[in-house]
Amino acid sequence: MAGNGNTDGEFSFSAAAARDALPRITTEKGAKPTTSSDVCHDDTASPVNFQTIDELHSLQKKRSAPTTPLKEGGGEVMGTSGPTTPVSGESMLQSVSASLASLTRETGPKVIKGDPTSTSKVAHVPHTPTSVPAADISDSALKFTHVLHNLSPAELYEQAIKYEKGSFVTSTGALATLSGAKTGRSPKDKRVVKDETTASELWWGKGSPNIEMDEQTFLVNRERAVDYLNSLDKVFVNDQYLNWDPENRIKVRIVSARAYHSLFMHNMCIRPTPEELENFGTPDFTIYNAGKFPCNRFTHYMTSSTSVDINLGRREMVILGTQYAGEMKKGLFGVMHYLMPKRKILSLHSGCNMGKEGDVALFFGLSGTGKTTLSTDHNRYLIGDDEHCWSETGVSNIEGGCYAKCIDLSREKEPDIWNAIKFGTVLENVVFDEHTREVDYKDKSVTENTRAAYPIEYIPNSKIPCVGPHPKNVILLACDAFGVLPPISKLDLAQTMYHFISGYTALVAGTEEGVKEPRATFSACFGAAFIMLHPTKYAAMLAEKMQAQGATGWLVNTGWSGGSYGSGSRIKLAYTRKIIDAIHSGSLLNATYRKTEIFGLEIPNEVEGVPSEILEPMNAWEDKVAYKDTLLKLAGLFRNNFETFTSHKIGEDGKLTEEILAAGPNF
Ligand SMILES: Nc1ncnc2c1ncn2[C@@H]1O[C@H](COP(=O)(O)OP(=O)(O)OP(=O)(O)O)[C@@H](O)[C@H]1O
Ligand SMILES: O=C([O-])CC(=O)C(=O)O
Numbered sequence: 001m002a003g004n005g006n007t008d009g010e011f012s013f014s015a016a017a018a019r020d021a022l023p024r025i026t027t028e029k030g031a032k033p034t035t036s037s038d039v040c041h042d043d044t045a046s047p048v049n050f051q052t053i054d055e056l057h058s059l060q061k062k063r064s065a066p067t068t069p070l071k072e073g074g075g076e077v078m079g080t081s082g083p084t085t086p087v088s089g090e091s092m093l094q095s096v097s098a099s100l101a102s103l104t105r106e107t108g109p110k111v112i113k114g115d116p117t118s119t120s121k122v123a124h125v126p127h128t129p130t131s132v133p134a135a136d137i138s139d140s141a142l143k144f145t146h147v148l149h150n151l152s153p154a155e156l157y158e159q160a161i162k163y164e165k166g167s168f169v170t171s172t173g174a175l176a177t178l179s180g181a182k183t184g185r186s187p188k189d190k191r192v193v194k195d196e197t198t199a200s201e202l203w204w205g206k207g208s209p210n211i212e213m214d215e216q217t218f219l220v221n222r223e224r225a226v227d228y229l230n231s232l233d234k235v236f237v238n239d240q241y242l243n244w245d246p247e248n249r250i251k252v253r254i255v256s257a258r259a260y261h262s263l264f265m266h267n268m269c270i271r272p273t274p275e276e277l278e279n280f281g282t283p284d285f286t287i288y289n290a291g292k293f294p295c296n297r298f299t300h301y302m303t304s305s306t307s308v309d310i311n312l313g314r315r316e317m318v319i320l321g322t323q324y325a326g327e328m329k330k331g332l333f334g335v336m337h338y339l340m341p342k343r344k345i346l347s348l349h350s351g352c353n354m355g356k357e358g359d360v361a362l363f364f365g366l367s368g369t370g371k372t373t374l375s376t377d378h379n380r381y382l383i384g385d386d387e388h389c390w391s392e393t394g395v396s397n398i399e400g401g402c403y404a405k406c407i408d409l410s411r412e413k414e415p416d417i418w419n420a421i422k423f424g425t426v427l428e429n430v431v432f433d434e435h436t437r438e439v440d441y442k443d444k445s446v447t448e449n450t451r452a453a454y455p456i457e458y459i460p461n462s463k464i465p466c467v468g469p470h471p472k473n474v475i476l477l478a479c480d481a482f483g484v485l486p487p488i489s490k491l492d493l494a495q496t497m498y499h500f501i502s503g504y505t506a507l508v509a510g511t512e513e514g515v516k517e518p519r520a521t522f523s524a525c526f527g528a529a530f531i532m533l534h535p536t537k538y539a540a541m542l543a544e545k546m547q548a549q550g551a552t553g554w555l556v557n558t559g560w561s562g563g564s565y566g567s568g569s570r571i572k573l574a575y576t577r578k579i580i581d582a583i584h585s586g587s588l589l590n591a592t593y594r595k596t597e598i599f600g601l602e603i604p605n606e607v608e609g610v611p612s613e614i615l616e617p618m619n620a621w622e623d624k625v626a627y628k629d630t631l632l633k634l635a636g637l638f639r640n641n642f643e644t645f646t647s648h649k650i651g652e653d654g655k656l657t658e659e660i661l662a663a664g665p666n667f
């Protein structure tokens with residue numbers, strides 16, 4: 001790295017000065033020969049406070065008030081190139097050592113704080129040789145693992161740029177990174193440990209995202225991940241929180257091999273204050289991200305070299321074979337989908353914002369349907385863009401950051417997200433000019449799923465703490481690439497539940513040539529990949545909460561109009577925003593409605609700022625026959641999908657269950 005002149009000990013300022021020392025030329029006539037002490041007197045420059053390059057460098061880094069006091073006397077030596085690890089103390093190291101403990105060794109590895117390239121004396125966890133049976137001694141037990149604990153974004157930038165290929169600072173100061181071979185999640189490689197408890201508690205079998213694994217296999221993968229992490233010179237450790245509701249906050253620890261992963265989670269989880277960090281204690285859940293290292297395909301249950309394993313009993317997650325950072329975020333979301341319902345709190349794959357009057361809206365939708373785009377609204381307070389809880393007292397964001405899609409991002413259409421891409425933000429898999437480092441958001445060379453992860457306070461009107469009162473509007477987003485769903489419809493409770501359980505969207509398979517057919521996706525609760533219990537459990541909770549609060553349900557198509565993908569076009573973001581504005585303001589509630597055929601959706605005759613001809617999808621289609629065929633095709637897909645739910649009761653309310661079953665398409 002070019003950075004901060006990493007030349008410790010190579011030469012000193014005084015040696016260089018001596019080599020080049022020439023007598024100073026004096027221009028004053030008759031000047032007295034100068035003594036050595038005033039030779040350098042020069043009023044244009046203020047006196048210097050250093051004698052050597054090392055001292056100069058030591059001045060550059062001002063000693064900050066440590067995030068928490070350093071316990072061991074002296075701590076880091078100033079001016080070393082390694083990052084500081086302000087939070088320290090033996091208890092943290094001991095705790096990390098315990099986290100990294102192998103299952104075959106009685107104690108964890110020798111952990112040491114600070115960067116391995118740092119020359120400073122650092123504390124490590126004292127090992128009592130008697131606690132390690134001689135038979136268990138291996139070379140890996142003898143080496144030190146350096147721990148970079150809760151580094152700051154600046155320190156993580158330096159680590160990434162120095163050691164991780166593909167890390168660059170962009171023209172706006174973001175950290176561009178590459179996630180490697182995987183540029184999206186790997187749901188087929190997700191495994192959940194089935195033990196006595198989870199066997200009865202979780203949703204298993206057809207349609208469930210929880211592919212089982214046994215405890216023993218989990219431990220095999222855990223050992224593999226831990227041994228890999230311990231084999232490294234250094235690991236990154238983040239201790240952070242999930243959930244802004246203080247009563248239901250969860251402490252998470254993320255152990256990872258990459259600065260990219262550490263900065264990503266720094267941005268995405270809630271960042272503890274220095275005081276909170278000092279008293280962090282034992283984490284409630286720990287992730288071992290050894291994504292650079294594959295799983296062993298000969299391990300039972302493994303079907304590829306990628307494995308993302310959740311063990312609710314051990315409160316641990318192991319990642320092997322994928323470096324896509326979203327696995328960590330969504331893995332923890334899965335954990336919340338288990339823990340929160342136990343406390344009668346509903347976990348939601350939704351965005352959330354609040355108006356000036358305190359009116360809260362939820363935005364449900366599958367990936368790419370607009371949760372982040374539409375919840376980031378200049379006229380409203382952002383509570384969060386992706387993961388929320390709805391409790392007895394209101395809503396709370398689970399996360400401390402946002403994760404926006406960047407493909408085709410423009411300053412004009414999404415100014416707040418555009419401006420959030422600055423120093424501290426992780427930019428995944430984008431392409432930029434090699435010289436100016438200006439990002440080309442249109443470029444899909446690496447992936448279509450380019451992303452920006454930034455702390456929520458980078459959005460100017462974010463609401464911190466990220467909590468709010470009960471929602472007034474529940475907006476279901478579907479990006480319908482068939483182009484037959486209305487841009488906006490009002491739903492009754494049964495319809496809201498029907499569409500919530502269906503979780504429909506239809507994205508276009510890709511941008512490759514020849515791909516013209518939209519592909520329908522049904523993902524229960526708009527997040528089947530993350531739920532742990534049967535979808536009807538979440539649906540029942542949502543119905544109860546919406547009923548109790550008198551919230552209104554809406555279905556918004558952020559996809560195609562005037563034809564399917566290929567003939568129609570995507571509904572303009574500006575129109576969708578107008579529709580959303582009308583929901584928030586309450587004006588849509590009082591509009592006049594008519595019912596569509598087949599889906600029985602209530603569509604308004606008018607929405608301010610939106611051309612009325614697009615409100616009824618059929619009007620926007622030139623080919624009415626093609627419209628009808630496509631509509632029937634989609635209705636058939638909905639009906640097929642819902643078949644698996646027809647035998648389930650939703651909550652205690654038998655009447656509601658029947659209404660929900662009747663709320664689907666009629667043909
Ligand atoms: N009419 C529209 N409404 C909403 N988004 C639109 C519209 N037209 C185009 N878009 C684009 O669609 C994308 C929506 O992505 P967004 O990041 O909001 O998805 P998301 O629901 O948050 O998904 P994820 O859960 O994966 O984060 C954005 O790139 C946005 O610019
Ligand atoms: O999880 C991810 O990688 C991105 C995301 O938000 C989603 O897919 O819902």
Ligand SMILES: [Ca+2]
Binds near residue numbers: 386403405
């Ligand atoms: Ca999002």
Ligand SMILES: [Mn+2]
Binds near residue numbers: 349367386
């Ligand atoms: Mn999401």
